[in-house]
Amino acid sequence: MAAERLQRGRFGLVLAGLLLLVLLAILLSLAIGSSSLPLGEVLHSGEAGQAARDVIINLRLPRTLAAVAVGGLLALAGCLQQVLLRNPLADPYILGTSGGASVGALLAMLLGGSVLLVNLAAGAGALATILIVFWLAGSDHSATQARLLLTGVALAAFCGALSSLLLSIAPDGLLRGMVFWLLGDLSGAGWQLALIGLAVFLVLGFLLAPALNILGIGLQHSHSLGLNVHTLRWVVYVLAALACALAVTTAGMIGFVGLIVPHALRLLLGQDLRLLLPASVLGGGLVLLLADVLARTLLAPQQLPVGVVMGLLGVPVFLWLLQQKGGR
Amino acid sequence: MLVTESLSLARGARCLLTNLSITIRAGECWLVLGENGCGKSTLLATLAGWQLPAAGRIMLAGRPLDQTPRRERARQMAWLAQQDEQAFPQTVLERVLTGRFPYLARWQWESEADVALARAQLARLDLAGLAGRDLAALSGGERRRVGLATVLAQEAPLLLLDEPLSQLDVRHQQQALQVLQDCVAQGTAVLMVSHDPNHAVQIASHVLLLFGDGRYLAGPVGDVLTAAHLGELYRHPVRELQDGGRRWFMPT
Numbered sequence: 001m002a003a004e005r006l007q008r009g010r011f012g013l014v015l016a017g018l019l020l021l022v023l024l025a026i027l028l029s030l031a032i033g034s035s036s037l038p039l040g041e042v043l044h045s046g047e048a049g050q051a052a053r054d055v056i057i058n059l060r061l062p063r064t065l066a067a068v069a070v071g072g073l074l075a076l077a078g079c080l081q082q083v084l085l086r087n088p089l090a091d092p093y094i095l096g097t098s099g100g101a102s103v104g105a106l107l108a109m110l111l112g113g114s115v116l117l118v119n120l121a122a123g124a125g126a127l128a129t130i131l132i133v134f135w136l137a138g139s140d141h142s143a144t145q146a147r148l149l150l151t152g153v154a155l156a157a158f159c160g161a162l163s164s165l166l167l168s169i170a171p172d173g174l175l176r177g178m179v180f181w182l183l184g185d186l187s188g189a190g191w192q193l194a195l196i197g198l199a200v201f202l203v204l205g206f207l208l209a210p211a212l213n214i215l216g217i218g219l220q221h222s223h224s225l226g227l228n229v230h231t232l233r234w235v236v237y238v239l240a241a242l243a244c245a246l247a248v249t250t251a252g253m254i255g256f257v258g259l260i261v262p263h264a265l266r267l268l269l270g271q272d273l274r275l276l277l278p279a280s281v282l283g284g285g286l287v288l289l290l291a292d293v294l295a296r297t298l299l300a301p302q303q304l305p306v307g308v309v310m311g312l313l314g315v316p317v318f319l320w321l322l323q324q325k326g327g328r
Numbered sequence: 329m330l331v332t333e334s335l336s337l338a339r340g341a342r343c344l345l346t347n348l349s350i351t352i353r354a355g356e357c358w359l360v361l362g363e364n365g366c367g368k369s370t371l372l373a374t375l376a377g378w379q380l381p382a383a384g385r386i387m388l389a390g391r392p393l394d395q396t397p398r399r400e401r402a403r404q405m406a407w408l409a410q411q412d413e414q415a416f417p418q419t420v421l422e423r424v425l426t427g428r429f430p431y432l433a434r435w436q437w438e439s440e441a442d443v444a445l446a447r448a449q450l451a452r453l454d455l456a457g458l459a460g461r462d463l464a465a466l467s468g469g470e471r472r473r474v475g476l477a478t479v480l481a482q483e484a485p486l487l488l489l490d491e492p493l494s495q496l497d498v499r500h501q502q503q504a505l506q507v508l509q510d511c512v513a514q515g516t517a518v519l520m521v522s523h524d525p526n527h528a529v530q531i532a533s534h535v536l537l538l539f540g541d542g543r544y545l546a547g548p549v550g551d552v553l554t555a556a557h558l559g560e561l562y563r564h565p566v567r568e569l570q571d572g573g574r575r576w577f578m579p580t
Contacts, residue, residue: 008437086415207435214429218413223378225429225482226402271416 011275018282022068025289029064030056032293062191066250067292067306068285069194070186071257073247075284076201078258079277080240083216084233085149088266091259092244095152095237099159100129101248102182106166109178115188118181119249126245129155130238138234148237184254184307186292197246201239202281209273212236216271254307257284260318267321287314329354329486329517330375330405335384336542337370344370346542348384352534354485357508357518359532359549361525361561366540368521369410372488375519376407388486402430406482410490410521412475414463420474421459424449427481449477452507454500469495476504480511487511489520493527505531525566525577528553537561553577 077092085094092098104125108118133151140147163182170178205212214222215232222229244258262280269275288306291313295304335348344367352358360368373379375386377393386393389404396404406427424446425438432438450456453473463471476492492508493501509531512518519536522528528535528549535552537545539561545552558566558577569576 086413088416210429210432210435214426216416217418217423217426218409218415220373220378220407220409220411221413221426221478224376224402224407224409225426226398226400228398266416271418272422 014269014275015278015282018279018286022282022286022289025286025293026064026068029067029289029293030060032297063186063189063292064289065191065195066189067186067289069191069198070189070247070251070254071261071284071286071288072198072281073194073201073243073250073284074254074258074288075261075280076198076205076277077240077243077247078284079262079273079280080205080212080236080243081258082262083212083273084236084240086216086218088263089259091256092240092247093253093255093258094156095133095148095241096129096155096159097126097241097244098248098253099156099163100125100127101245102253103159103162103166104128105181105249105252106163106170106178109174109181110166110170119190122249123245125159126241126248129159130241130245133237133241134234148233180305181252183305184252184310185305186251186295187303189251191250194246194250197243198281201243202278204239205277206274208232208235208239209277212273212277213271216273252307254288254310256307256311256314256318257288260314261287264318264321329389330519331387332375333385333387335374335386336382337367337374338382339367339370343382343542344540345538345544348544348546350536350546352486352517352519354517355512355515356533357512357531358520358534358536359525359528360519360521360536360538361523361528361558362538363540363562366538368538369490371538372407372490372519372521373409376405376488377401378407399430402482402484404484405486405488406479406484407488408475408479408490408492412471417462417464419459420450420455420461420463420466421446423463423474424477424481427478427483430482445483446477446481449480450474452480453477454503467495469497469500472496473500473504476507480507485515486517487519489518491521491523493522493524525553525558529575529577 074092078090081090081092081094082088084090101122102125104121104123105118108121113121133148133155137147137151167175167178211227211232214225214227215229215236219229222232247254261284262276265276265279265283269279288310291310292306294313295306295309298304298309330352332348332350335345336343337345360371362368370379374381388396388401393401421443425442427446428438428442447456447459450459453476455470455473455477458466458470463474466474472492472495476489479487479489493504496504505527508518508520512531532549534547535549537552537557545557555566555568555577562579565580567578567580569578
């Protein structure tokens with residue numbers, strides 16, 4: 001069942017609604033934590049108010065913003081990747097960008113690097129895979145343009161093998177940190193760069209949305225309608241890969257957000273990317289933020305990796321949604 | 329509208345067509361005939377600028393095709409490829425509206441006029457009742473007609489149509505032929521691939537026979553479309569019948 005044609009009125013309404021939900025979730029995330037602080041206390045003067053402000057502004061706010069930014073980046077990357085590969089089941093990790101990031105990060109951890117170094121190495125690994133894919137598949141001018149997908153998938157498999165190798169030779173003391181990184185973890189994640197990057201990529205993706213709507217149909221149709229198919233595909237690839245690289249560098253390999261959020265929104269809102277791209281960003285931020293709130297509180301004071309919560313709760317919801325839609 | 333100068337096409341080492349020089353003018357309807365694999369689709373893809381020719385030059389509206397800006401080209405020429413692709417669900421109306429893309433500014437919603445134009449194309453091809461349906465729920469012939477409606481919504485003065493009538497039943501085939509005939513009467517140039525020479529008798533002003541070994545035969549229907557030429561083209565004897573002053577071609 002395809003949704004009705006996107007109209008301007010619905011566009012504003014959906015985005016405003018999602019934005020409101022994100023803001024509410026941010027408030028929730030600021031209010032809930034391992035030490036329970038009523039939000040009202042922030043306004044109190046005196047020592048209690050100061051302590052509450054410290055916790056919320058220095059601990060919870062950065063983590064909250066990081067969750068929103070990373071969720072948004074992953075959903076944006078997934079949405080773009082699905083259009084690029086013209087496959088609604090593509091996820092942002094399929095073309096090896098995140099694999100390159102994990103190899104870089106694990107290597108840095110193995111060598112005893114600081115958090116900053118681990119992040120830099122992850123970013124470098126991701127960029128390296130982007131360049132290698134571009135170098136190997138960039139000259140593909142064939143009609144099917146299949147080389148990008150095959151090159152990316154092969155490279156992802158290679159990075160997976162390298163990561164396993166690094167894990168298998170790592171000393172026990174480092175193993176826990178490495179596994180946590182692979183599962184995705186928002187504690188101590190920096191939000192500034194991720195949020196700025198998200199804003200930039202979203203604007204670029206949004207500007208391209210009408211062209212991407214056409215590209216999603218087919219390459220020959222796009223060509224006939226005057227698009228530069230070859231260039232546009234690489235722009236989309238680089239945009240998706242950079243968004244994915246930034247997300248993975250910030251918070252490790254958080255799974256499912258990039259696949260499930262755009263796909264679920266497709267079912268609910270239709271295919272028009274003018275709405276789907278910004279809605280995915282807001283939806284991704286919302287979902288990851290809620291997952292992180294649960295990760296912090298379910299087994300408090302112990303914290304779960306947000307990637308695990310995301311998978312455990314996100315997948316059943318997604319499957320339920322799929323059943324609902326398919327049954328009609 | 330469209331001029332080819334010594335155009336040659338090849339697939340791998342095999343030469344499909346050599347030195348094709350034809351001129352397609354406004355209000356002409358060209359039918360391309362030939363065996364499977366003789367290069368009909370390759371020719372259309374090349375004329376559409378999707379593939380590069382092995383040799384020769386294509387001029388669109390007086391300008392070399394490879395120097396025509398893409399948007400400009402899309403307003404001059406619409407191409408219906410042989411396979412229709414579809415990765416994501418999309419309604420019939422949404423698909424036909426994509427034909428308006430070359431006329432929209434970078435980030436502009438389709439206007440009511442665009443929607444009305446798209447609906448009018450759907451109505452011409454007996455698709456008005458399907459406007460809200462998902463493309464995946466349509467039959468092959470219905471999807472083919474949606475493809476044709478999309479190309480018509482592009483409002484280009486030159487249409488390159490790769491088997492637009494395949495999979496269509498008798499009534500819808502005749503209806504689509506009538507629609508194309510109306511377009512041609514209004515000055516649109518059409519280059520269309522078909523497997524039925526009788527379509528040529530019905531609407532074509534010119535035919536282009538591709539023999540698949542480099543040779544071709546091009547010219548007005550009356551001169552080129554003969555039982556002898558078709559017999560040679562299809563490597564199967566073809567008979568010409570007369571009925572009510574009209575010519576019919578039948579395999580024997």
